[in-house]
Every structure is written in structure tokens, then in C-alpha cells.
Amino acid sequence: xxxxxxxxxxxxxxxxxxxxxxxxxxxxxxxxxxxxxxxxxxxxxxxxxxxxxxxxxxxxxxxxxxxxxxxxxxxxxxxxxxxxxxxxxxxxxxxxxxxxxxxxxxxxxxxxxxxxxxxxxxxxxxxxxxxxxxxxxxxxxxxxxxxxxxxxxxxxxxxxxxxxxxxxxxxxxxxxxxxxxxxxxxxxxxxxxxxxxxxxxxxxxxxxxxxxxxxxxxxxxxxxxx
Amino acid sequence: xxxxxxxxxxxxxxxxxxxxxxxxxxxxxxxxxxxxxxxxxxxxxxxxxxxxxxxxxxxxxxxxxxxxxxxxxxxxxxxxxxxxxxxxxxxxxxxxxxxxxxxxxxxxxxxxxxxxxxxxxxxxxxxxxxxxxxxxxxxxxxxxxxxxxxxxxxxxxxxxxxxxxxxxxxxxxxxxxxxxxxxxxxxxxxxxxxxxxxxxxxxxxxxxxxxxxxxxxxxxxxxxxx
DNA sequence: CAAGATTAATCAATCGATTGATTCAGTCAA
DNA sequence: TTGACTGAATCAATCGATTGATTAATCTTG
Numbered sequence: 001x002x003x004x005x006x007x008x009x010x011x012x013x014x015x016x017x018x019x020x021x022x023x024x025x026x027x028x029x030x031x032x033x034x035x036x037x038x039x040x041x042x043x044x045x046x047x048x049x050x051x052x053x054x055x056x057x058x059x060x061x062x063x064x065x066x067x068x069x070x071x072x073x074x075x076x077x078x079x080x081x082x083x084x085x086x087x088x089x090x091x092x093x094x095x096x097x098x099x100x101x102x103x104x105x106x107x108x109x110x111x112x113x114x115x116x117x118x119x120x121x122x123x124x125x126x127x128x129x130x131x132x133x134x135x136x137x138x139x140x141x142x143x144x145x146x147x148x149x150x151x152x153x154x155x156x157x158x159x160x161x162x163x164x165x166x167x168x169x170x171x172x173x174x175x176x177x178x179x180x181x182x183x184x185x186x187x188x189x190x191x192x193x194x195x196x197x198x199x200x201x202x203x204x205x206x207x208x209x210x211x212x213x214x215x216x217x218x219x220x221x222x223x224x225x226x
Numbered sequence: 227x228x229x230x231x232x233x234x235x236x237x238x239x240x241x242x243x244x245x246x247x248x249x250x251x252x253x254x255x256x257x258x259x260x261x262x263x264x265x266x267x268x269x270x271x272x273x274x275x276x277x278x279x280x281x282x283x284x285x286x287x288x289x290x291x292x293x294x295x296x297x298x299x300x301x302x303x304x305x306x307x308x309x310x311x312x313x314x315x316x317x318x319x320x321x322x323x324x325x326x327x328x329x330x331x332x333x334x335x336x337x338x339x340x341x342x343x344x345x346x347x348x349x350x351x352x353x354x355x356x357x358x359x360x361x362x363x364x365x366x367x368x369x370x371x372x373x374x375x376x377x378x379x380x381x382x383x384x385x386x387x388x389x390x391x392x393x394x395x396x397x398x399x400x401x402x403x404x405x406x407x408x409x410x411x412x413x414x415x416x417x418x419x420x421x422x423x424x425x426x427x428x429x430x431x432x433x434x435x436x437x438x439x440x441x442x443x444x445x446x447x448x449x450x451x452x
Numbered sequence: 453c454a455a456g457a458t459t460a461a462t463c464a465a466t467c468g469a470t471t472g473a474t475t476c477a478g479t480c481a482a
Numbered sequence: 483t484t485g486a487c488t489g490a491a492t493c494a495a496t497c498g499a500t501t502g503a504t505t506a507a508t509c510t511t512g
Contacts, residue, residue, distance in 0.1 A: 049500075
């Protein structure tokens, strides 16, 4: 018989962070108590102050943990093509499709797979809407690669657009997807379908079609209407 | 000299509700305390229990107050045309443009005009993302006219689409606008432009163009790209 | 290598502050 | 007189934070 695992000390920190992500996502910063978080992590509430300096520090560290884990996933996509390079337009078109797919799957990470991942994205979504004073720097760093990737692709697909137009286009593309994720619970209430969306692949296809047409990319348009 | 206004007694209830909207919007349900709300309304905190039965009752009544005041504004738009009636398609096209304009101006109601209106929409936005158990019925009733208006127009503009597609299209149109409103503070941080959007009219035009193209409406497409 | 010293990690217990709620004597207009 | 309201006091509960003690791990030194 193996003895009970020695409960690696450094592991407690990590358990606290994961419990914090779950609890903050469920109840918000004010709604979540450090006692509840500690209990969830099977640790003592005093450790929140010991490891993170307090509730605020734990919150900051939880957001940092999310940011560090997610930031790398965007980088796995092939880099956007150089503007002006041969075939850049076609590559950018495919790049946009790949980006939207990655963005959706990032956001819709199934709760069954990783409860913490799902809570993490819910937490980020809430922070974007209503940033806690502590979170702004972490959040900006988290969002920047997503923004810059879309902007780089848009500069190729819409070389005529000025910077403000590019920003608006970026926000429309990301906005429909983010709103979809952030309001999923409400949408399910509204539509009366508790397991909407049934077909994630169809949803990705929809976002791709809607966005590419919305951008005014001619290639995406002709075949869609009788 | 006129004596100080007699402070209409029934008015206290209303002052409490408005103070509640402001405070709940700023700090969330858990972050706001009834003492702070009462102080803002220049009333006694005991009146929260007296008038509304407690904090939860005040919250519910605040949401109801918002819902009752906003719901009428959608109805001022001309009704959507009958499917199949002559020129229904053109009327629906104009109807969609009017709807998007109304939706944007509703959401972006300038804080300078009515601080309470702006806070109310921020509160609704937060509730959509993370509904308080108390708010679900009020919220559904609030959102339904907005949803049904878009769906009615879409059934004319996209008669080929099945119900799930119609829902996705509706969510994409509203989503980009809602995300824009809900994340405005964050967007200003990201773009580095503290008074974005400078031009509300250009923004409305953008949402209209992006949405109509995204819908696959041929009329909206040809002229936009060189 | 072993004994002693130091540090890190954790705990139960408790702190003062604040929470939502309640009570109650008093004001004031109808 | 009655109902709407006020202001102040107070309640139990809970909050985040802190304390002092204890154990486990690591390092120092003879």
C-alpha cells in the first residue's frame, strides 16, 4: 500500500488559485469569500494572506494564471502573412477562418472537459465588462494578442480601411462571439433550449460566414443567397 | 423665498429606486450596501425593508422600473411588414436599419443626459451576462420585444433560414452592439482612446453595414468594396 | 553524519469592521 | 388619529485580516 500522498506544499498555492477561479467566476469578487475559497481548496483561509497578501492579491494571481495559460494558444496559429506578399489575401482569408475557429473553441471550452477552464473564461468575460481595479493590466495583456491578430489580418483583407474602421470591424467580429459566450445562460433561457448550441461546428461556420460577409470580402459573398 | 420643497412622501420610494440603480450598476448586487443606497437617496436604510421587504426586493423593483421604462421605446418603431405583402422586403430592409439605430441609441444613452439611464443599461448588461436569481423573469420580459422585432424582420429578409439559423443571426446582430456597449470601458483602455467612439453616427452606420452584409442581403453589398 | 538553528507552510482561534435586518420613539401632514 | 417617514440604536451573522503556535522541510555547523 502506498502511503497517502505527501501533499506537496507548493501545491496548496495552486489549489487555492483554482478554487479562486471557480468561486470568483460563480459569485463575483464581492460575492466570493476567502473562507469559501479556502474550504474548496481544502486549505486554511489564513493561507490566502500568507501566499497572496490578501483577497485582492489572490484575485490578481488567479487572473494572471488564466492569462499565462491562455495566451500561448493564440500563438499556435500560423502567423499572419506579410502585407503585399504573393497570395497574401488568400492566406489572410484562411487565417481569419482559422482565427474564428480558435476563438470560438477557446471561449466555449466545454465545462465537462475542464471545469476550471470554463470558469476561467466566464471570469475573463465578466472582467472585460466590469473590470476590477486590480485587473486592468492583466486583462490588457491578455486581450492584446487576440486584437493584434485580427487587426493584422484585416489590414490585408481591407487595405482601404482607416484605423478607426479597422477597430470597429475587429470589435464586431469578436463582439458577436464574446456576447454569445458571455450570455449563453441567458440565451438558453430566451430560446427555451437548455442545451443550445447543439452543433458547435454549425456555430463556427455561422460566425465565419457572418464575419467575412460583414467585412465586405467579396469571396465570401456570392454563394450564400439564392 | 420659496420654502424647501415639501419632499412628496411617495417620492422617497422613487428616490430609493434610482439610487439603487446607480449603486447596483456601479458595484454589483453584493458590492452595494443598503446603507450606501439609502444615503444616496437621502433616506433611511430602514425604508428599504419598509418599502421593498429587503435588499432583494429593492433589487427586483429596480429592475422592474428599468424594464417598464425601456420597453415602450421599441414599440415606437413602425411595425414590421407582413411577410408576403407588396414591397415587404424593402420595408424590412429599412426597418432593420431603423432598429439598429434605435438599439444603439438606446444602449449608448449619454451619461450626461441621464445618469440613471446610463446606469440602468449597464445594470441590464451585467444581468444578462450573470443573472441574479431574482432577475430572470424581469429580464426575459425586457429582452423579448427586442428579440421578436429582429426575428420578424429576419423572416422576411432571409425566408430561406431555419429557426436555429435565425436565432444565430439575431444574436450576431445584437451581440456586436451589446458587446460594444458592455465593454466600452475596456475598449477605451485597449484602443488608448478615452472618448471612443468620437462619432456615434459613423458607429451606427458601421453596425448597419456590417449586419446587413453579414445577413447576406444582396442590396447591402455591392458598393462597399472597390 | 548528526545536532542544532532557521525558514516555510499550515493551523485554530480570534480580531474589529461591516453586512442586512429589526426595533422603537418621535415628526409631520392629511 | 392615522399612515408615511425619520433617526438612532441595536441585532446576529459574516467579512477579511491577524495572531501565536505547530509541524515540516532545509540549511548550518561541529
